[in-house]
Every structure is written in structure tokens, then in C-alpha cells.
Amino acid sequence: MSTPPATPLVQAQGIVKRYGPTVALADGRLTVLPGESHALVGRNGAGKSTLVNVLTGLQAPDEGTVRFDAEPAPPLADRDAWRRRVACVYQKPTVVPELTVAENLFINRQPVSRGFISWRRLRAEAADLLDTWDVRVDPEARTADLKVEDRQMVEIARALSFGARFIVLDEPTAQLDNREIERLFARMRSLQDSGVTFLFISHHLQEVYEVCQTVTVLRDARWIVTAPVAELPRAALVEAMAGEAITEQAVQVRDVDAGAPVLLDARGLTSDAYQAVDLTVRRGEVVGLAGISGSGKIELAESFTGLHTPSSGTARLNGKRLPFGDVQAALRAGVGFVPRDRHAQGLVFGMTIGDNATLSVLDRLGRFGFVGTDRKRRFATDLIERLDIHTEGPDQSVSDLSGGNAQKVVMARALASDPHLLVLVNPTAGVDVKSKESLLSRVDTAREDGTAVLVVSDELDDLRRCDRVLVLFRGRVVAEYPAGWRDHELIASIEGVDHG
Known part of the structure; x- marks a missing residue:
């Protein structure tokens, strides 16, 4: 029975x-x-x-x-x-x-x-x-x-x-x-x-x-x-x-200039979140960082933006030592940054779209601490057009925007300083399909402009834009995939599945 x-x-x-x-x-x-x-x-x-x-x-x-x-x-x-x-x-x-x-x-x-x-x-x-x-x-x-x-x-x-x-x-x-x-x-x-x-x-x-x-x-x-x-x-x-x-989707394979100069060169970076990481990104190269939560990928990327200080190791950008633990110094050194949380880290919601988009370049828009209003407005308008931000204009409050357009403002500010290194953390999280494609097209544009780009993401579509993807697992780089990887291979590596 x-x-x-x-x-x-x-x-x-x-x-x-x-x-x-x-x-x-x-x-x-x-x-x-x-x-x-x-x-x-x-x-x-x-x-x-x-x-x-x-x-x-x-x-x-x-x-x-x-x-x-x-x-x-x-x-x-x-x-x-x-x-x-x-x-x-x-x-x-x-x-x-x-x-x-x-x-x-x-x-x-x-x-x-x-x-x-x-x-x-x-x-x-x-x-x-x-x-x-x-x-x-x-x-x-x-x-x-x-x-x-x-x-x-x-x-x-x-x-x-x-x-x-x-x-x-x-x-x-x-x-x-x-x-x-x-x-x-x-x-x-x-x-x-x-x-x-x-x-x-x-x-x-x-x-x-x-x-x-x-x-x-x-x-x-x-x-x-x-x-x-x-x-x-x-x-x-x-x-x-x-x-x-x-x-079954194969990733588009791109030709990367092996002779292009290395813009970012990190050696032996170690902290509580990651260990002994060596990392290079060439001029016009897009490198992805993938891994599960707790892998250390976000902390590693944020170290280049001045948010964290590794306990050991060095990083050079354009041949000059990159300062750790100082966001403003990293910005001056040529780092542009799209943080993981646009609400908490990326936008000042009491300010306009124009103010938010130009925060990183105010020193270029005036002298002796005074910012030219017309100059800032023109600069912001140009950024709005470049990133196809749907808005009434630079004077509109950023809090009025949809998630996709708000993220474009964050991207605009990161690009405003013409960075040597662009660090993007979950750049398309919580945005609609059209905005996602628009944001990712900016990655292609940055590559063509000769910027070194570091993309940290859980989204496979974001990582498809990369020339290669490094996988971190419990703080260590455990694999590297050139463009052409297939989803199941990368996911298996990210999740720590042993096929051996």
C-alpha cells in the first residue's frame, strides 16, 4: 500500500x-x-x-x-x-x-x-x-x-x-x-x-x-x-x-589591438574582499568583472574609483600611480564612475538634471569657484543630447525622470570629464529595454574614443559588450573568457560549478 x-x-x-x-x-x-x-x-x-x-x-x-x-x-x-x-x-x-x-x-x-x-x-x-x-x-x-x-x-x-x-x-x-x-x-x-x-x-x-x-x-x-x-x-x-x-547565442568577437597601450595596470591588489588581483585594461578595451555576491568584484572595481583602499598592491592609470581611498583624487586622475546604486550614490535628487550631469566638471565651467550659468547650461544640454535623455531640459528636476533616464544622467556625469578609465557597476540595473540598449551603446562609443572601460555586472547582456570577462570567486580571479563565450560556460564559472 x-x-x-x-x-x-x-x-x-x-x-x-x-x-x-x-x-x-x-x-x-x-x-x-x-x-x-x-x-x-x-x-x-x-x-x-x-x-x-x-x-x-x-x-x-x-x-x-x-x-x-x-x-x-x-x-x-x-x-x-x-x-x-x-x-x-x-x-x-x-x-x-x-x-x-x-x-x-x-x-x-x-x-x-x-x-x-x-x-x-x-x-x-x-x-x-x-x-x-x-x-x-x-x-x-x-x-x-x-x-x-x-x-x-x-x-x-x-x-x-x-x-x-x-x-x-x-x-x-x-x-x-x-x-x-x-x-x-x-x-x-x-x-x-x-x-x-x-x-x-x-x-x-x-x-x-x-x-x-x-x-x-x-x-x-x-x-x-x-x-x-x-x-x-x-x-x-x-x-x-x-x-x-x-x-546558443555566441558573443560577437571583436578585434582588440594587442599593441594598444595599457591604461590601467593593477598588480597584487589585496583587501578583505579580494586577494592578489592582477588586472590590465588597454586603451579602447572593455573588460568585464563577473561573479556572485561576495566574490569581491564590486569592491575591486570601487577601489579604482577611490571608494576603497586595498591593504596591499598598486594601480597605475596612464602611467601614474592611482590614489586609493580618495574619490576626488581618483576623478582628477581620470576615473569616471557609474555607481551601483543611482539613488543612494549616483544622484542628488534635490538638484536639476543639468546640475547632476555637470557635478564632476564644475572646475572646467568657471574660474575662482564661480561657475558660468550659460556655459554650464550649454554643456549639460550637449550631454542630454549625446545620451538621448528624455527631458524638458537641463533645468528639470532629476527626481522627475524615469529609471532609465535617471541612469543616463549618471552616465552623462561619468563621461563629462572625458575619463581615461570608465568604471561601470551594474550600469543597466532596473532600466527598461530601450534605455538599456542606449546605455550599452555608450560603452561602444567609449571604446571607440579610446577609453579603458571596466564593467561590473550580473547581467549577461552587459558582459556581452566586453572584449574579455574576468570571473571572481571568493575574492580571486579564477577564469578569463575572451569575447565569444557562451552563456552556460560563463554562468557555470560564475556559480563555481566544477565540470572537471
Whole structure:
């Protein structure tokens, strides 16, 4: 007599979520069985975060249903009901570092005696909770003093104390070394044996095979496949993430002048995020940096812009030593920069388009600290035309612009100084298809102008514009791909999949 199938602990079907014209999730599906560790994988932009937001009650889907133990999900406003069903442990901790472990475990629900917090009961209940789930942490320890893995376990214990038995782990290994990862996985298996179910989100596909029983793949905001991990070879998993149609696209091969002078020459760059990196970019060459989160690719690129100071190593631009740790000095040395977050780092929203576009060249537009208004306006208008920024003119507030046009303003400012080195970090993130193509065409123009370009991106379309792509994995350059790579090869290298 066959065993009836288990009722799914969590089931999401037909989830659709839109943000204005952007479809973040077109067909989200997930079925997680009790007691399993279920991997959710997909490249950046596949829809994983949106699905997690819906599963944890942070956002309501526009279409589709979520059920827990075959019961409909609670109303969004009933936070207590959501806490009893699901919790997410994010890559960045949500504990309060200055509070003790006990205080974090029972924050906003401390035991009270005669109108006052009973600290003795608080410590005792915290010790019981930690003991129940075999979390070996001192309840009186300051949370800031804990290792990352122990902070994660405190967050898991806190979630379990509400009654939740479904825990979402979002990139839990990003800040852990190999030994800490092994301990985390051992604790996950122990908790599974105690009836806890995990949704495991990771870019390290090797970890999926180590700790998960089932995997669901999202691609281009849609569900692609759900399968037992043991029955899905690595090559098939990468293909599901990359897409068969895309896999067949060969990248246009360009002739790079091997005799062109080296504009950027970095040797032995080392920091907390990357180790012993050698990197050259020639005049008129576009070099891509690819890697998963935590690979060190962004920190490496930002070092050339003055945002970080390596602990060792040197970089020269046009033969002159590039200053580290000084953004203005890097700008004067000839570095143009499009940062990863245009809202937080790229734009001053209280200013006009013209003001934003010319911030990097004010010293050219006037003398003795005075900027010529007409000269600045002409310069800004020329930039607006060059980058096809859809605007009423340079005096319009930058806050009125769409995402694509706002990003063009950031690009305009980076190009305004005629840089020797152009550093682009996620240059097309969150923009529409037309704006994306317009921004990438500026990369081609910069190449033709003889600029050295460094492109850091999770988007394969961005990396296709590159003459070669360096892949970083855990802080080291592990592979180099000349133009002509195919998607599945590059993705396998980025994700650390060993085909050997």
C-alpha cells in the first residue's frame, strides 16, 4: 500500500507581481514539503527576492495564491500570524547588535512582572529556547560580539520561538568561511531532523547539492523547473538557469589591438574582499568583472574609483600611480564612475538634471569657484543630447525622470570629464529595454574614443559588450573568457560549478 503524498508545508501558485511597468514575477511557483531543505536558485533578476517577499507576507501578490499547510495565507496586516508560519534570515543580520542574545530573542515581548521587565525570567526563557534548538550561544552575550554563524542561529531560534517551522535562508553562507559553512549545514540537518523546513537561497550551486533535497529554478521572472537535487545534474541545472535559447547565442568577437597601450595596470591588489588581483585594461578595451555576491568584484572595481583602499598592491592609470581611498583624487586622475546604486550614490535628487550631469566638471565651467550659468547650461544640454535623455531640459528636476533616464544622467556625469578609465557597476540595473540598449551603446562609443572601460555586472547582456570577462570567486580571479563565450560556460564559472 503506497504512502499518500505529504501535504505541502508551503505552496505558492501562479504568483504575479508588478511594480509599475516592470513585471518582477510573471509566474512564481513553489511547493515545499515538510522537513525538507528546498533550494531556490536563479540568476539576479530571476524573481527570487520578489517570491520571498510574497512568501513572508511583506508584499501581496497581484495574482496567485499562497497556502501554508493547505490553509490560505493570513492577511498581510496580521503580522503575528505570519510570524507563526514563516521567517526569513537575511544575508545582513536583523538583530540589534548592542543588545544581548536574550534581549534580541524576546525583543518587544519581554516577560513582565508587576509592570516591569523580569530580567531573570528573560534570561531563563532565552536559555531554555537556545537549549531546545541546540543553539550553543551565551544568552547574556552582546550580539555584536557573536560570529556571523551564531548570529544567524540566534535569528533562527527567534523565528522558531514564534512557532514558525518554515525558515527562509537568504544567502546564508555569503560571509562564512568553509569551516563555518560546514557547521551551518550540520545545524541545518539537525534542525530538519527536529521538524524544521528550509528554503535555501544561494548562488553557490555546490551548496545546493550538499544540503538540499529539492531545487526550484526561476528564470526571467518565471518558474522553470522543480526537481529532486539527486536527479538533476549540474549541467542541467545551469542550463535551466541560463535558458536553452540564450545558451546558443555566441558573443560577437571583436578585434582588440594587442599593441594598444595599457591604461590601467593593477598588480597584487589585496583587501578583505579580494586577494592578489592582477588586472590590465588597454586603451579602447572593455573588460568585464563577473561573479556572485561576495566574490569581491564590486569592491575591486570601487577601489579604482577611490571608494576603497586595498591593504596591499598598486594601480597605475596612464602611467601614474592611482590614489586609493580618495574619490576626488581618483576623478582628477581620470576615473569616471557609474555607481551601483543611482539613488543612494549616483544622484542628488534635490538638484536639476543639468546640475547632476555637470557635478564632476564644475572646475572646467568657471574660474575662482564661480561657475558660468550659460556655459554650464550649454554643456549639460550637449550631454542630454549625446545620451538621448528624455527631458524638458537641463533645468528639470532629476527626481522627475524615469529609471532609465535617471541612469543616463549618471552616465552623462561619468563621461563629462572625458575619463581615461570608465568604471561601470551594474550600469543597466532596473532600466527598461530601450534605455538599456542606449546605455550599452555608450560603452561602444567609449571604446571607440579610446577609453579603458571596466564593467561590473550580473547581467549577461552587459558582459556581452566586453572584449574579455574576468570571473571572481571568493575574492580571486579564477577564469578569463575572451569575447565569444557562451552563456552556460560563463554562468557555470560564475556559480563555481566544477565540470572537471
